[in-house]
Amino acid sequence: MRFATELPLRLVIFDCDGVLVDSEGPSNRAVAEEITKLGWPMDEAEATRRFIGYQLKDIAPIVEAHLGRPVPEGWVEMLRRRLVEVLGKEVELMPGIEEVLAATAAMGLAYRVASNSSMAEMRVKFARTGLSALLGRAHSAYDVQHAKPAPDVFLAAAAAEGVPPGACVVVEDSVPGATGAVAAGMACIGLDTYGDGAELRAIGAHVIHHLSELPPLLRPA
Numbered sequence: 225m226r227f228a229t230e231l232p233l234r235l236v237i238f239d240c241d242g243v244l245v246d247s248e249g250p251s252n253r254a255v256a257e258e259i260t261k262l263g264w265p266m267d268e269a270e271a272t273r274r275f276i277g278y279q280l281k282d283i284a285p286i287v288e289a290h291l292g293r294p295v296p297e298g299w300v301e302m303l304r305r306r307l308v309e310v311l312g313k314e315v316e317l318m319p320g321i322e323e324v325l326a327a328t329a330a331m332g333l334a335y336r337v338a339s340n341s342s343m344a345e346m347r348v349k350f351a352r353t354g355l356s357a358l359l360g361r362a363h364s365a366y367d368v369q370h371a372k373p374a375p376d377v378f379l380a381a382a383a384a385e386g387v388p389p390g391a392c393v394v395v396e397d398s399v400p401g402a403t404g405a406v407a408a409g410m411a412c413i414g415l416d417t418y419g420d421g422a423e424l425r426a427i428g429a430h431v432i433h434h435l436s437e438l439p440p441l442l443r444p445a
Contacts, residue, residue: 227430227441229411230390236328236442237381237405240339242397243415243435244321244358245349248272250314254306255283258299264290277398279340279371280304304342312348317355320435327439336381337362338394340371340401373400375408382408395438402427413441 241247249268256271264287275283280303284295328335339346343364350356363381365371382392394405397415405412406428414424414431415438421431432438 227393227411227413229393230409231388232391233393233442233444234334234391235382235385235387235393236333236335237338237378237392237394237410238335239394239396239398239401240337240341240346240349240362242276242318242417243395244318244337244355245315245353246318247311247315247349248276250310251307252276254310255303258303258306259287262287262291262295262299277340277372277400279365280307282371304345308344308348311345312352315349315352317353318435324435324438328442331439331442333442334385334387335361336385338365338377338381339363340365340377342366372398373403373407375404378405378408378410382410393442396424396429399423399427402429405429413438 238244241251252271252275253268255275256266256268259266259271280300284300288294325335337358339362341364343362346362346364347359350358363377363384365377368376368380370376378394379389382389389409392410394410394412395415396402396405396412402412402414402424412429414421414429415435416424416431416433425431
């Protein structure tokens, strides 16, 4: 079954982590290590399951509730600095994304990036992977009122392009991201490279399992 936008498709909005760049592994490893240091033993898999799609500031209250005490002062900023350092050394392109971006442009479709990551994080990720040209099309949830799962960052991307939400499709890999896309009134394509896509499908996303499946969905029917 093909997804459908309310209006003729004009803008593709890509999430960053897990869609453009393969950063979830390094990020979640670092998050797990720092949470373990606080006294909550955690590995990369659990950090991924619990926190995929979340901003760092939204992780802290979850950790505090589990530990029954506040995280140390400055912990979120420390974690943000560590992620910037780690991502600058370890992040890689998602397989097939360069071909997807080229195909999107060849179809005459505009594209932008909407992420819960900070601009500092996206800057190092894009510099390492050769996507720095995307910075001019990138939107961070730190620059809007509410992060995903709210729709704010998607609406900001659409407004910057001058495109109504109904003419947009969002490519997301997380439940918070897909939730925000649907709340924005946009079609959503959910990328699940490891699972069956059930959680994304339940939100209303059209699920794919590899980025090579994306360009045919963007072409006019």
